[in-house]
Amino acid sequence: MIHQPPNPNPQPPRFAAPLRIAxxxxxxxxxxxxxVRLVEQGPIDYLTLDYLAEVTMSILQKQRQADPSLxxxxxxxxxxxxxxxxMLDRNVRVIANAGGVNPVACAEAVRKAAxxxxxxxxxxxxxxxxxxxxxxxxxxxxxxxxxxxVTKIRNRILSANAxxxxxxxAEALATGxxxxxxxxxxxxxxxxxxxxxxxxxxxxxxDKLAAGSVAGHIIECGTQTTxxxxxxxxxxxxxxxxxxxPIVEAEPDGTFVVTKHPGTGGRVHSDVVKEQLLYELGxxxxxxxxxxxxxxxxxxxxDIGPDRVxxxxxxxxxxxxxxxxxxxxxxxxxxxxTMVYSWPxxxxxxxxxxxxxxxxxxxxxxxxxxxxxxxxxxSACHGPVAHTCPDPPExxxxxxxxxYDRKAVDRFTRELIPLVLSGPPGxxxxxxxxxxxxxxxxxxxxxxxxxxxxxxxxxxx
Amino acid sequence: xxxxxxxxxxxxxxxxxxxxxxxVIAYDARHYPVLVRELTAGRxxxxxxxxxxxxxxxxxxxxxxxxxxxxxxxLGRRHxxxxxxxxxxxxxxxxxxxxxxxx
Numbered sequence: 001m002i003h004q005p006p007n008p009n010p011q012p013p014r015f016a017a018p019l020r021i022a023x024x025x026x027x028x029x030x031x032x033x034x035x036v037r038l039v040e041q042g043p044i045d046y047l048t049l050d051y052l053a054e055v056t057m058s059i060l061q062k063q064r065q066a067d068p069s070l071x072x073x074x075x076x077x078x079x080x081x082x083x084x085x086x087m088l089d090r091n092v093r094v095i096a097n098a099g100g101v102n103p104v105a106c107a108e109a110v111r112k113a114a115x116x117x118x119x120x121x122x123x124x125x126x127x128x129x130x131x132x133x134x135x136x137x138x139x140x141x142x143x144x145x146x147x148x149x150v151t152k153i154r155n156r157i158l159s160a161n162a163x164x165x166x167x168x169x170a171e172a173l174a175t176g177x178x179x180x181x182x183x184x185x186x187x188x189x190x191x192x193x194x195x196x197x198x199x200x201x202x203x204x205x206x207d208k209l210a211a212g213s214v215a216g217h218i219i220e221c222g223t224q225t226t227x228x229x230x231x232x233x234x235x236x237x238x239x240x241x242x243x244x245x246p247i248v249e250a251e252p253d254g255t256f257v258v259t260k261h262p263g264t265g266g267r268v269h270s271d272v273v274k275e276q277l278l279y280e281l282g283x284x285x286x287x288x289x290x291x292x293x294x295x296x297x298x299x300x301x302x303d304i305g306p307d308r309v310x311x312x313x314x315x316x317x318x319x320x321x322x323x324x325x326x327x328x329x330x331x332x333x334x335x336x337x338t339m340v341y342s343w344p345x346x347x348x349x350x351x352x353x354x355x356x357x358x359x360x361x362x363x364x365x366x367x368x369x370x371x372x373x374x375x376x377x378x379s380a381c382h383g384p385v386a387h388t389c390p391d392p393p394e395x396x397x398x399x400x401x402x403x404y405d406r407k408a409v410d411r412f413t414r415e416l417i418p419l420v421l422s423g424p425p426g427x428x429x430x431x432x433x434x435x436x437x438x439x440x441x442x443x444x445x446x447x448x449x450x451x452x453x454x455x456x457x458x459x460x461x
Numbered sequence: 462x463x464x465x466x467x468x469x470x471x472x473x474x475x476x477x478x479x480x481x482x483x484x485v486i487a488y489d490a491r492h493y494p495v496l497v498r499e500l501t502a503g504r505x506x507x508x509x510x511x512x513x514x515x516x517x518x519x520x521x522x523x524x525x526x527x528x529x530x531x532x533x534x535x536l537g538r539r540h541x542x543x544x545x546x547x548x549x550x551x552x553x554x555x556x557x558x559x560x561x562x563x564x
Contacts, residue, residue: 231471278484280475
């Protein structure tokens with residue numbers, strides 16, 4: 001028998017790797033059943049839920065303006081109510097950016113829906129009330145795409161939030177909360193946070209933080225990495241009706257495996273993961289996250305088994321000095337109306353309808369920033385580069401207008417229906433009546449110094 | 462010999478503001494040098510014609526056998542028209558010459 005000397009530095013039992021982190025929501029409006037299935041179908045340690053796209057914050061801001069108890073992803077509290085028992089039984093914790101512009105109200109709603117659940121909130125990302133303070137300090141918050149100063153749209157700002165990183169989320173996990181709730185946490189930070197919490201990664205472990213951010217990027221869009229919206233062999237991807245949502249099995253050294261639960265549909269393969277890696281990518285050597293900069297040209301993918309892709313080799317660099325702001329602003333009004341014309345000469349009829357509408361708008365003297373027409377069924381998607389059908393069975397004309405004069409856009413919505421009796425023959429598909437007028441909410445990406453954003457943690461329950 | 466791009470590559474597009482990105486991924490790593498040689502930023506810009514008002518930038522990811530293109534001023538700020546969703550499918554229709562070495 002080998003004699004075992006006593007360990008001079010006994011450590012608390014460390015977490016048994018791998019750490020399983022799943023994502024059950026790629027955007028607000030994604031499949032309601034996905035998070036429920038993820039907690040029930042197999043072992044996971046963390047369930048992340050990404051509810052926020054660029055303009056979602058502004059929609060939430062408007063909801064809060066109308067009702068101070070709103071302004072968060074309303075699907076979230078009933079979801080936690082539905083899965084709370086399984087979460088507690090199976091020791092699954094949830095990390096979500098469902099808080100929107102009102103994390104406190106969201107946390108209270110979660111507590112009401114699931115009284116046994118302890119919720120920790122990460123606050124401090126909402127800088128809507130601090131825009132003038134920032135301007136006074138000399139931060140011009142220039143638009144990252146156009147370079148224009150934010151003063152140009154100051155009076156039309158609807159929301160302003162800093163993309164916060166994973167360290168405040170990890171701190172919130174350390175409170176022992178079952179649910180960690182943030183406002184505008186950056187999407188990849190949701191998956192990186194539990195790795196920091198369990199593996200003890202530090203704020204300058206750039207390669208590991210980059211690896212965790214890449215893991216977060218791979219799963220943040222849900223099934224786009226498990227075979228949904230995939231070009232490769234799409235006809236043969238198994239059972240998309242029962243598609244599995246993505247799971248990362250993370251190791252303390254920064255390597256990880258992308259997979260999904262057994263028995264689910266879809267496909268995890270390096271070809272599929274590559275498509276997701278390239279989604280919304282800019283300069284691949286400079287993928288900028290709040291906690292690091294990741295170099296996507298160092299990512300190594302390996303198919304190691306059915307529905308298993310191993311990711312390794314990720315290199316990172318020092319985090320940026322600034323944090324990105326997501327500012328949304330009101331940018332006028334739009335409406336989109338449609339009419340279907342049937343064979344024969346469907347395209348010619350639709351084109352005539354478009355000419356008539358434009359002539360009537362001109363005669364009314366209405367001014368728009370843009371009038372845009374598409375002919376669906378006659379290469380609206382691809383323009384001149386696709387095949388065209390010489391006499392298609394039907395064509396839908398889709399006319400959109402946008403402008404700053406709401407009355408003009410309102411008037412446009414009344415100009416389509418009269419075509420039924422006063423335009424070309426064979427019109428149909430007008431049963432829904434006048435199209436609605438919608439406010440255009442535009443996105444203004446900008447930067448502020450990191451020191452200005454001071455996250456704080458609050459716990460309920 | 463000429464082959465359609467879709468024969469040797471798949472794509473993924475995305476959008477940020479008025480900028481559209483298109484990732485072009487070789488199915489077979491052996492075709493990546495063909496992409497690098499033939500699918501230049503200028504050629505992509507010419508393919509889209511007046512649909513892309515700004516410049517086209519190209520980035521190389523040899524580790525993924527992929528190129529990433531950034532198309533500036535490409536979406537016309539048409540809030541609500543999912544132009545980027547079809548841009549990737551669009552570029553796959555581009556016919557281009559595959560070198561003899563890669564027949």
